[in-house]
Amino acid sequence: MALLEIRNVTRRFGDFTAVDNVSISIEAGEFFTLLGPSGCGKTTLLRMIAGFDLPDAGQILLDGKDMVGTPPEKRPLHTVFQSYALFPHMTVADNIAFPLKMAGTTPAEISSRVREALDDVRLANFGNRFPQELSGGQKQRVAFARGLVNRPRLLLLDEPLGALDAKLREEMQIELINLQKERGVTFVFITHAQNEALALSHRIAVMNQGKVEQLDEPSRIYGFPRNRFVADFIGKISLMNAQVLEAAPSHLKLSVAGLGEVTAPSKENVKVGDTGVLAIRPEQVRISHHAEEVELKNHFIGKVQGFLYVGDVTTYLVELPNGARIEALLPNSAPGRAKFFEAGDPVAVSWRHDAGTFLND
Amino acid sequence: MPALFSMIKGDSKANRIAKWLVSGPPLLFLLVFFVAPSLIMLFTSLRFPGEFGGLAPIAAPAGAVHGEYGLTLETYQFFFSDILYAEIFLKSFAVAAASTLICLIMAYPLALLIARSEKRFRNLMVLLVVLPFASNFLIRIYAWMIILGPESVFSHFINTVLGAFGIAPVTLLFSSFAVLVGMVYVHLPFMVLPLYTNLEKHDPALLDAAQDLGANAWQRFWRVTWPLSLPGVFSGSALVFIPVLGMFAVPDILGGTGDILIGNLIKDQFLGTRDWPFGSTLSIMLTLAVLAITALAAWLARPAAIPEK
Numbered sequence A: 001m002a003l004l005e006i007r008n009v010t011r012r013f014g015d016f017t018a019v020d021n022v023s024i025s026i027e028a029g030e031f032f033t034l035l036g037p038s039g040c041g042k043t044t045l046l047r048m049i050a051g052f053d054l055p056d057a058g059q060i061l062l063d064g065k066d067m068v069g070t071p072p073e074k075r076p077l078h079t080v081f082q083s084y085a086l087f088p089h090m091t092v093a094d095n096i097a098f099p100l101k102m103a104g105t106t107p108a109e110i111s112s113r114v115r116e117a118l119d120d121v122r123l124a125n126f127g128n129r130f131p132q133e134l135s136g137g138q139k140q141r142v143a144f145a146r147g148l149v150n151r152p153r154l155l156l157l158d159e160p161l162g163a164l165d166a167k168l169r170e171e172m173q174i175e176l177i178n179l180q181k182e183r184g185v186t187f188v189f190i191t192h193a194q195n196e197a198l199a200l201s202h203r204i205a206v207m208n209q210g211k212v213e214q215l216d217e218p219s220r221i222y223g224f225p226r227n228r229f230v231a232d233f234i235g236k237i238s239l240m241n242a243q244v245l246e247a248a249p250s251h252l253k254l255s256v257a258g259l260g261e262v263t264a265p266s267k268e269n270v271k272v273g274d275t276g277v278l279a280i281r282p283e284q285v286r287i288s289h290h291a292e293e294v295e296l297k298n299h300f301i302g303k304v305q306g307f308l309y310v311g312d313v314t315t316y317l318v319e320l321p322n323g324a325r326i327e328a329l330l331p332n333s334a335p336g337r338a339k340f341f342e343a344g345d346p347v348a349v350s351w352r353h354d355a356g357t358f359l360n361d
Numbered sequence B: 001m002p003a004l005f006s007m008i009k010g011d012s013k014a015n016r017i018a019k020w021l022v023s024g025p026p027l028l029f030l031l032v033f034f035v036a037p038s039l040i041m042l043f044t045s046l047r048f049p050g051e052f053g054g055l056a057p058i059a060a061p062a063g064a065v066h067g068e069y070g071l072t073l074e075t076y077q078f079f080f081s082d083i084l085y086a087e088i089f090l091k092s093f094a095v096a097a098a099s100t101l102i103c104l105i106m107a108y109p110l111a112l113l114i115a116r117s118e119k120r121f122r123n124l125m126v127l128l129v130v131l132p133f134a135s136n137f138l139i140r141i142y143a144w145m146i147i148l149g150p151e152s153v154f155s156h157f158i159n160t161v162l163g164a165f166g167i168a169p170v171t172l173l174f175s176s177f178a179v180l181v182g183m184v185y186v187h188l189p190f191m192v193l194p195l196y197t198n199l200e201k202h203d204p205a206l207l208d209a210a211q212d213l214g215a216n217a218w219q220r221f222w223r224v225t226w227p228l229s230l231p232g233v234f235s236g237s238a239l240v241f242i243p244v245l246g247m248f249a250v251p252d253i254l255g256g257t258g259d260i261l262i263g264n265l266i267k268d269q270f271l272g273t274r275d276w277p278f279g280s281t282l283s284i285m286l287t288l289a290v291l292a293i294t295a296l297a298a299w300l301a302r303p304a305a306i307p308e309k
Helices: A044-050 A092-102 A108-119 A136-148 A166-183 A193-199 A218-223 A227-234 B001-010 B013-045 B073-083 B082-113 B119-134 B137-148 B153-164 B176-200 B204-212 B217-246 B249-254 B260-272 B276-300
Strands: A004-013 A017-027 A029-037 A057-062 A077-080 A154-158 A184-190 A203-208 A209-216 A238-247 A251-254 A260-265 A275-280 A286-289 A300-311 A311-319 A323-331 A347-352 A356-359
Touching: A004 A044, A017 A044, A017 A057, A017 A209, A029 A044, A044 A077, A044 A154, A077 A136, A077 A251, A077 B204, A092 A108, A092 A136, A108 A136, A136 A154, A136 A166, A154 B260, A166 A193, A184 A193, A184 B176, A193 A218, A203 A218, A209 A218, A209 A227, A227 A275, A227 A300, A227 A356, A238 A323, A238 A356, A238 B217, A260 A300, A260 A311, A260 A356, A356 B249, B013 B276, B073 B276, B082 B119, B082 B176, B082 B260, B082 B276, B119 B176, B137 B153, B137 B176, B137 B249, B176 B217, B176 B249, B204 B217, B217 B260, B217 B276, B249 B260, B260 B276
Parallel strands: A029 A184, A029 A203, A077 A154, A154 A184
Antiparallel strands: A004 A017, A004 A057, A203 A209, A238 A251, A238 A275, A251 A260, A275 A356, A286 A347, A300 A311, A300 A347, A311 A323
């Protein structure tokens, strides 16, 4: 039986449907992420799981028990808030002790559990500090410790890394993965940062306009986006209008206007004549000198329009003869060189026959 | 604000001038209207009263045969020699403490209600709290004379209820009860406003967090809202306690003969018995007592004990 089961949950605010008939089932021990742009309904869903909001329709079951009549303070789960929501009038140790006190744990047990929790988040010497004396990363760790100290069945995390700078965020991501693994607590993580979701999660539900667009493992979400929204939202991708010429079990043959034939991996429920887009990731596109011999079938000549140098890699924007633009990624393996091609250079772009995805309209 | 701070922090000549321009006028005001009068009061308390009020000259005038001239500590001796004054002080403190406590108990739920209302209603509600200030203070106190008077509907109602339990009718006006009612009525807004200002700043996420971590409504109040509101509780209490201590109009109008407080005593020294030195002594003792209480409150509310943010 799933630990948390969200069954056909709908939540409306006036005319606006924030969560639209969502069903998700989360297993014990999972690191599950709700990913989507702001306003997609992920926060509303989280608040309903925590009990701060109630669904208009549908059920939320924890361990098979309907949670509707259970107020937040009685639910066996805790939340790590975006703003951390540490109690400013309590020391770090008192903050962490709070859920234990509320649960009626004995003082001796509380002090040993708090010490343990402080050790776990590497804040052993910070117990007597007040939250306002801590750095952002330290506050974040206190919030994790407070959420986990009572060993909840489920920990909800509401964009907890949003307020940290990029470097610290990466460190905290690794720490979060380790914490989750060690404790075996089920995490339901909310974020709008797709790279964070890909890095942390066992499974991701991509949400848009109150609905789940795709629910899958990170590599499948990234590699095989189900529709245009998911393809566009997760990572960088180039889209070209295409029509299906041939739908074989092994591959698809597509016609891309002004470009000609392109081979793409096969996909279920695609028939000859279907229109849609061919979606391809920049790192799947090879860019080379235009005169170079290319043995790949999907092979076109284009012109460099511009480039984006970010240090480790450079993304080239190439215009194809049909006017479509495609992005190609090239690692900067030669030290001290920002780019291998200049704007205006004629280049060849190519990709393997099993790269890219066809997305129906 | 940041612009102002940076202006004051710097040390260039222009900055120093700006510093004086900003802080000079209030400083001057306090010197002229607070420090100087306090010193005059201290000096007055060490003098002898004049024969027909006012003060006796410091130096004996030529040809004076007898009389008291110069400086003396006699008024202070007098103050400490009669237990009556200590009793009046004690009673005044008790009335002030009771008024403060009642104001706190009445103002807290109201301030909480305003702070948790929708934003667009808050200013209107605050306006309603301060609206009584729009009419004259004495008129409002005289209105209470009518409300608490023996012929009022309120008095009849109270006595009917008491009568039902076999208790003899009471006179509400000219009693300690009436004084307390008046004090609470006049000072309630001074408790509501600082409390509201404090409660309004509380981060609602803290209450969500407390609830999420297992705290019920009662625990959320006592463990989160109340401790975070203590700075507001202390400033509101100071704003009620200190003025109530010195208030003479309310006991004058609503109190009976036995309801004399420090304020009345001091007023009588200056306007009744015309003993300025003793009136000054009483004022100084009151100031010292208030300072001691303020220091205690400041120590209780020190940042280390209650970090606000």
